[in-house]
Amino acid sequence: MYLALKEIFHEKLRYSLIIAMIVLITYLIFILSGLSTGLAGENTQAIDSWGAKSMVLNKDANVNLNQSLITDRQAEDANLTNREAVIGQAPVVAKHQGSPKESSSFVGIKNDQFIAKNLKIASGHKVHNNRQVVVDDQFKSDGYRIGDKIQLNSLSDKYQIVGFTKDAKLNVAPVIYGTLSAWKQLRGMENTNAFGSAIASKNVNYNANNSQLKKYSIAYFISKLPGYSAQNTTFDFMIGFLMIISLIIIAVFLYILTVQALPTYAVLRAQGIPAAALVRTIMGQSLILMAAGIIIGAALTLLTSRMIPIGVPIAFNVPMLSMISVGLLFMGVVGAAIPARKIATVDPVQVIGG
Amino acid sequence: MSVIELKNINKYFGTGTAKVHVLHDINFSAAKGDLIVVVGPSGSGKSTFLTIAGGLQTPSSGEVIVEGKPVSELNKKQRDKLRLNQVGFVLQSYSLVPYLRVKEQFEFVRKIKPNGNLGHEELENLLNELGIESLVNKYPGQLSGGQTQRVAIARALYANPEIVLADEPTAALDSARVIEVGKMFKELAERHNKAVVIVTHDTRLMDFADQTYEILDGRMSVRKPTHITNNQFES
Ligand SMILES: Nc1ncnc2c1ncn2[C@@H]1O[C@H](COP(=O)(O)OP(=O)(O)O)[C@@H](O)[C@H]1O
Ligand SMILES: [Mg+2]
Numbered sequence: 266m267y268l269a270l271k272e273i274f275h276e277k278l279r280y281s282l283i284i285a286m287i288v289l290i291t292y293l294i295f296i297l298s299g300l301s302t303g304l305a306g307e308n309t310q311a312i313d314s315w316g317a318k319s320m321v322l323n324k325d326a327n328v329n330l331n332q333s334l335i336t337d338r339q340a341e342d343a344n345l346t347n348r349e350a351v352i353g354q355a356p357v358v359a360k361h362q363g364s365p366k367e368s369s370s371f372v373g374i375k376n377d378q379f380i381a382k383n384l385k386i387a388s389g390h391k392v393h394n395n396r397q398v399v400v401d402d403q404f405k406s407d408g409y410r411i412g413d414k415i416q417l418n419s420l421s422d423k424y425q426i427v428g429f430t431k432d433a434k435l436n437v438a439p440v441i442y443g444t445l446s447a448w449k450q451l452r453g454m455e456n457t458n459a460f461g462s463a464i465a466s467k468n469v470n471y472n473a474n475n476s477q478l479k480k481y482s483i484a485y486f487i488s489k490l491p492g493y494s495a496q497n498t499t500f501d502f503m504i505g506f507l508m509i510i511s512l513i514i515i516a517v518f519l520y521i522l523t524v525q526a527l528p529t530y531a532v533l534r535a536q537g538i539p540a541a542a543l544v545r546t547i548m549g550q551s552l553i554l555m556a557a558g559i560i561i562g563a564a565l566t567l568l569t570s571r572m573i574p575i576g577v578p579i580a581f582n583v584p585m586l587s588m589i590s591v592g593l594l595f596m597g598v599v600g601a602a603i604p605a606r607k608i609a610t611v612d613p614v615q616v617i618g619g
Numbered sequence: 620m621s622v623i624e625l626k627n628i629n630k631y632f633g634t635g636t637a638k639v640h641v642l643h644d645i646n647f648s649a650a651k652g653d654l655i656v657v658v659g660p661s662g663s664g665k666s667t668f669l670t671i672a673g674g675l676q677t678p679s680s681g682e683v684i685v686e687g688k689p690v691s692e693l694n695k696k697q698r699d700k701l702r703l704n705q706v707g708f709v710l711q712s713y714s715l716v717p718y719l720r721v722k723e724q725f726e727f728v729r730k731i732k733p734n735g736n737l738g739h740e741e742l743e744n745l746l747n748e749l750g751i752e753s754l755v756n757k758y759p760g761q762l763s764g765g766q767t768q769r770v771a772i773a774r775a776l777y778a779n780p781e782i783v784l785a786d787e788p789t790a791a792l793d794s795a796r797v798i799e800v801g802k803m804f805k806e807l808a809e810r811h812n813k814a815v816v817i818v819t820h821d822t823r824l825m826d827f828a829d830q831t832y833e834i835l836d837g838r839m840s841v842r843k844p845t846h847i848t849n850n851q852f853e854s
Binding site: 267268271272275276528529531532533534535536537538539540542613614616617 | 666669670673675676696699700701702703704706707708710712713714716717718719723726727730731758774775778786
């Protein structure tokens with residue numbers, strides 16, 4: 266460690282440049298991971314808040330809430346306890362004079378079932394009739410207020426906002442919670458036998474007792490949200506590639522520096538300095554460079570997260586970022602392995618007398 | 620009594636038709652207090668001889684004995700220890716770590732080997748003796764050739780070895796400096812009671828030697844002290 270630090274402080278410019286590269290990569294990884302977590306959250310926040318363990322959908326809906334319709338007949342034998350809740354979902358566009366239009370997800374629920382019962386109201390109150398809705402906070406930041414009467418799609422009837430709830434996003438769209446009757450109306454199915462889009466259950470093994478209906482675990486249901494898996498895979502790939510790039514950068518730089526310093530290492534070996542001490546030096550340098558890069562990168566990320574405009578879906582999952590940091594440190598060790606080998610096997614005779 | 624002894628050393632490089640016989644039946648010994656200079660032209664086998672003596676290379680046949688112990692019986696780690704504790708190398712170049720100040724060159728040795736080095740006062744005396752006490756805060760890149768060589772000598776002596784092996788210590792030095800360095804090695808052997816072996820093609824160093832050997836084509840012979848100066852082998 267002595268040599269490692271001395272060399273870094275003596276060759277400030279050289280090592281600053283390497284650290285700068287690592288900072289940029291770490292920063293990019295952290296921001297990407299933040300966006301990944303943030304976007305994933307906007308896909309699943311509402312579902313997460315329900316606390317359901319399984320979802321029952323029409324088996325022909327391809328695990329897509331949008332496509333699923335359960336009829337009264339199909340739900341006939343479904344035994345709905347206080348652990349089940351019916352959901353009627355529909356994509357809608359909300360409008361109110363003076364505020365931007367919101368592409369939203371309408372979720373019709375029943376007041377006496379667990380989703381409605383557990384819904385956390387940040388301000389205002391719960392839905393009391395078919396013309397009232399509770400909406401996601403995003404409406405608030407976009408200028409909507411309690412008491413506003415909003416138009417949904419092109420329906421002539423208006424719906425009044427009576428409350429706001431936090432973190433209610435479904436597949437990146439803000440959620441409008443209303444009644445199941447309102448949902449029927451939005452879908453133009455007022456006088457039909459439509460029951461709902463899905464049944465959410467807190468019971469992993471819930472059975473709706475109908476061959477047209479199929480139960481999915483909540484994890485599987487989430488993985489099938491439109492675009493969700495593709496988006497996560499894309500981010501994971503980018504982060505993976507950046508990890509590999511960081512490995513290559515540290516390996517190449519350390520290798521070049523090591524090759525330049527080989528005569529010095531050879532003399533030290535001739536003077537009886539154990540190879541292990543020199544290997545520790547290069548490993549130490551690699552870890553110091555990586556750690557410095559990670560710390561500065563994390564600080565920049567923190568700064569960025571403070572300045573980033575509201576609405577950009579960025580969220581930091583500290584355990585995940587810690588894992589990434591450990592992964593980067595590990596890359597540092599791997600990257601130092603080749604130069605370390607070079608040092609361990611240097612032949613002191615070659616520098617003597619030539 | 621000799622602290623280092625080479626017995627019937629032969630060294631070959633390569634195999635088959637490419638095989639070269641670099642050292643022929645070398646017998647050599649050095650005692651504490653001796654300054655021994657081995658002269659010979661370039662390619663005669665001086666460096667090979669020195670690295671075998673210091674345990675950096677193994678001879679093809681024969682035995683190196685340091686303080687009564689055959690080096691061939693030591694494993695790699697023990698040979699590192701031998702070089703760390705008993706043998707000090709002074710080389711033509713790269714002897715110093717470029718990013719350590721002069722004083723840190725010693726500090727680094729102390730980190731690796733906490734015991735058996737010169738004490739604080741002994742080191743200061745040595746630096747005074749070598750006239751480099753004012754250079755302790757300088758980096759090797761800021762030193763002249765002669766200063767570098769003196770620091771390298773101090774570095775080799777700091778670990779307090781019995782044997783000092785020097786390879787071409789006067790390369791790139793002018794005549795005045797050569798005399799200075801020669802005197803220094805002489806004092807080193809006498810005052811610090813070390814066995815000092817210098818291999819060089821610089822015959823000017825012969826003036827300071829207690830004994831001079833000559834290597835020609837890998838064969839070593841004793842050379843009579845003839846006191847020829849400014850007569851160098853071609854390099
Ligand atoms: N590793 C090696 N492989 C093959 N030949 C070598 C090797 N090391 C030295 N030699 C040869 O041995 C001879 C003596 O080399 P060296 O001991 O370096 O001579 P000097 O130090 O006197 O100039 C030279 O001919 C050199 O080419
Ligand atoms: Mg040589």
